Amino acid sequence: MPNLDIDNQGFAQSLWSATATAPAEFPTLEGVEKADVAIVGGGFTGLSTALHLAERGVSVTVLEAREPGFGASGRNGGQIIAGFKHNEVPVGPGLDPDRAARMDRFGDGTAQFTFDLISRLGIDCDAKQGGWAQGAHGDVAMRAIERKAEILGRRGVDLEILSAAETERRLGTNWYPGSLWDPRGGTLQPLNYARGLAEGARKAGATIFTESPVTTVAREGRGWKLTTASGGSVIAEKALFCTNGYSDLFNPIPSLSKSVIPFFSYQIATAPLSDNILKTLLADGVGVSEFRRLLGYFRVDAQGRFIMGARGASDGSMEPPSFDFARARIKQLFPALAEQRMDYFWNGKVAITMDYLPRLIDQGEGLHAAVGWNGRGVAVTTASGPVLADWMMGTSPKELPLPVTPPRPIRFHGLKRKVSSVVALWYDHLDKKERSKPAA
Template identity: 40%
Template sequence: MLNDPRSHGLWEKTAPPAPVTSSLIGDVTADVAIVGGGFTGLSAALHLAEAGRKAVVLEATEVGFGGAGRNVGLINGGMWVMPNDLPGVLGPTYGERVLELLGGAPLVVRQLIEKHAIACELETNGTLHCAVGDDGLKELEERHRQWKARGAPVELLSAEETAARIGSTGYSGALYDRRAGTLQPLAYVRGLAHAALAAGAGLHTGSPVEGYEKTGSGWRVRTPGGSVTAQWILVATDAYSTGPFSSVRTEQIHLPYFNFATRPLGDNLSRSVLPGREGCWDTKEILSSFRMDQAGRLVFGSVGALRNTGYAVHKAWAKRAMKRLFPQLGDIEFESEWYGKIGMTADAVPRFHRFAERVVGFSGYNGRGIAPGTVFGQTLARHILGDIAEADLPLPVTDPKDQSFRAVKEAWYEAGAQVAHFAGERF
């Protein structure tokens, strides 16, 4: 997008076209003005439109321009935080609510894809959280215990079982989550946009929100070319927030994340590398993730930005890491490369904000955008429709709070990833 091959990489090359849209010109009225055309905003628009409400989405750039179109494509249940830790962070009521909602979120994604015939390379064979060493295995044993206590369909695999599923002996075990899966994220978010339009929602790209003000009993949301007057404003901008909702951005630390994609591996290699097409990530602090796309490309990623000196460092590291995990691949060449930003909150837990009366939004997905973004958008729609009271939402109301030393921390993480990857996988 914007003539930058490192913004969306493989996903832009292989996704079906986005719907034809235009910038907002003139003044329109709606029931809900939605700021942001990613998973949350478009899921909310779709559910509102299906309920007969007029929703208008205002996207600053293009559908899926932010994290929705750049991530690795894992449909996960839950968050990074251990299941038993969420009630400790949020309190028992909200902690259990959000666990129940997010535990079932992958199923909601599958149902939407099936209902609206979204072509997005959906794979439903689960995910593998891969243990690195004894410490990694202990972490997964505890995650397994906590999820099983809640009835989740998870299974702890031995090193041998893990090797059979992955095609690599590099891990000491894995947590297999049957709820989860993978998809082509840009194709999915574009599919949500098509479905929302078909249901009657409005969608304007190239329409950054410059401000909003009270007008009578509602709100007027301004863009360079026009405005939307609505009873509600739904804020769905997350880590890429700018303008009047930039506080959503400044309460998060940006963690850069990159992906490289090989050429299609061919039938022989595809049978030995992830034959079941599970999505994978490991337990390292600077983690790696990998999965196959529908054409047999291996997508491999980690923390870091593909810019300046980071480009060469991370690319060389990725080749070394993949060669160690999958020596059967031989000389590795990449077809696509891209990176984006993960927004991390201070406690790795999402937020619900009420910026003003009837101006609300969820944010802070901490690298878990696909399933949480989809169900949080659905939840916001139900709240606006009156089906869920604010007191019954899965997260409490909080005010945005800037993280201290944010710029310093972000520079440190980007540089630290380069240092780690420069030295990593050399022996």
């Protein structure tokens, strides 16, 4: 059982929670509801799917354990990044060259889809398409991002390789020998976006219940009965679990929670900075992630706060030492900010798969899941909404841009996070080695 106090702290103490617009009120499920599709999880994935189902006239009910955006959707860095972690989706089991190419094309359009949806729904979430940069930590990384630009360029994606000087001009730090610039990306206020998606889904006809964690799932005729801790239940022909890194939180399907490895990511944010300091930093609307294995990610928000994300404690601890990595990254990249007051400290769980690709899981007889967004969730989950809606409406998996697979529990799942601190030390060694070693 996860530590619910930690989960609450990571949400309630966040910058996004403190600065978000007031949430809409949704009821807690108490009676019996019927729907064509029941969705478990009110994050970007579940809400985008519910929106697109409702817009097509499908009866859909969303069951959220807390409130829309409570998980990673309302806690992440708010960076809209196009595509998956792979430059090209690798061919493998269940992924022939045609499907891999379709995934690449789908991923290439996810950021623009997100900005277009925000505009269409009129969501007030400080969305700005200011670009996304990937900083290289050394010559080896520079060669890698040059290859990335070449590969994506062949697909028609216009990326730019920035020199050290241009990287410093745009990002405000001279630490990187260069970077990759992607104009498709940008930033938003993620909790406001989640709340806007929830309202958009409700206006389209979706039913949303909050404070309604699912405790049991049982066969009911030709469909499924999902019972919640609040005593209510939903009977639906199909059920879709969209719980990602929080799949161990009130989740009655063990194979789902064992399909991903949840890791905590930590963030800190300054108080609003003076105009003189802001002039030396990256602009609001620009998101930055690093190429490193133990990457940091940072941005400036609409009110002039600097936000840094990095790894932290593997157990989700909210004690001050858990944020030391983020503090150290600020000191290394932006020494002038090291003494600035930090007003916000929070964390959230991302869900990692072993191949860094999402999982659309068919558990049989109308029971489904979509998890494993690997830290790229804002854009990919949003754009996956209509894909998952197609799937729930009967489109053949062969016709979808994302592969559908049976459950694939990760071997030695229970050990993966326990050894993460050892793996992190090794990754840190490799990152430092690559920074000091010129490319061959």
